[in-house]
Amino acid sequence: MQMNIDIPVIFIHGMWLHASSWEPWMRRFKKAGYVPMAPGWPGEPEDINNARRCPALVANKGIEDIAAHFRKIMAPLGSKPILIGHSFGGLLAQKLLGEGLARAAIAIDPAQIKGVLPLPFSQLRAGLPALGNPFNKSRSVALTAKQFRFGFGNAITEDESNELFEKWAIPSPARGLFEVAFANFNPRAASAVNTRNESRGPLLLISGGADNTVPDVTTRATYRQYRKSAAVTDMQRFDDRGHSLVIDHGWEAVARDCLRWLDDAVL
Template identity: 40%
Template sequence: MPVAPIIMGHSFGGLFTQMLADRGLGAAYVAVTPGQPAGITTLPASTIWTGTPILANPFGKRGAKPISKSHFHFTFGNDLTRAASDAIWEEYAIPSVNRVFFEGVAAAFNEKGGASHVDFGRTDRAPLLVIVGERDHVVPPAIGRAIVKKYHASGSPAVVDYREYPGRTHRIVSQDGWEEVADDALEWATRHAAS
């Protein structure tokens, strides 16, 4: 592109955002409730539980697995009544590609060779903001903080900031009040891209 873009991504998209940042393809990056890159071994119990329907069957690695209404409620609709969560499941739930989950878990323990490797110490990386939701069961704050800590511990002078939103779940981008998060992300990214 003639001008480096602002790159934002949610969940696995947040992981891909970090991978694009590692390649120097943007002017600023926002990783929203991001999957963890290779080498981040923080795996809270809620995160493990959210992946259980897929990871429980290693022979299904090449397939796609649907998620039940009850598991969807725990994973994505934990701020909603069961009825409201079920309605969202009816409208949006589709089977997930299993391979991505298996590669993500394997990479957590293989920092240098994992499929999601990033150079945490890259000195010329454009600014990165990591956003998490306080009630997220998929990428709880412990993972967001571990990601940011790894970047900071690398000694790189590149800007890496962290924001945690109270009451927000993994649906942070579609949950009531998503506009506040979107406005904050855009404001942060445009300010940092300009500098």
């Protein structure tokens, strides 16, 4: 593996996980020679306990609010960063890459961008804690351990799922989920991505074959959205892995493959 001094890597978390859930990844990427960082979403406290105690701090933040937050973080960097996003972070990574703001991006189990049509039942069920009440749009919503087990921890043991829930889960703003759910009926949807940009950097989409929150069929449909661009777009599937694949016991295998892809596609 090459040493990649001074290339910034920004990790973007998704709904219901705290930014500190990327800490093992940051250590791994730092060891590989990158300069990693994992900023929280706008308003998100750095301390996970404060994030749980003060859910209103992140309430009513939509996709564009979060994207603008990361554009501001990226602006003073000396070079374009590599973006690695999970779930909603994967959507944001694609959006910012499509704007030409990143050197490359990896979207892991990414939330649906505008134009993706499949909506499997498991995905709908995973989003119901937020989408089930229209008044949640302006609120911050937390998962129960049972809901986390279905949406994140279905492919691991219940004990591990509960451990991850206690360690990393936080309330998240529901607005972005509503924006994604109705994106294909909105000509100005915030989840729109410039998938035809041929001058953008390489993109890797990663799918968990057992994911309930972003099923493999959804990620494959996202991959097809890029068919009219000549820019590098790759896809990899991890069979029998669920939405927790970036934080559970098998996270390092995913991180290792991400590093290998970056060596081949970017450096």
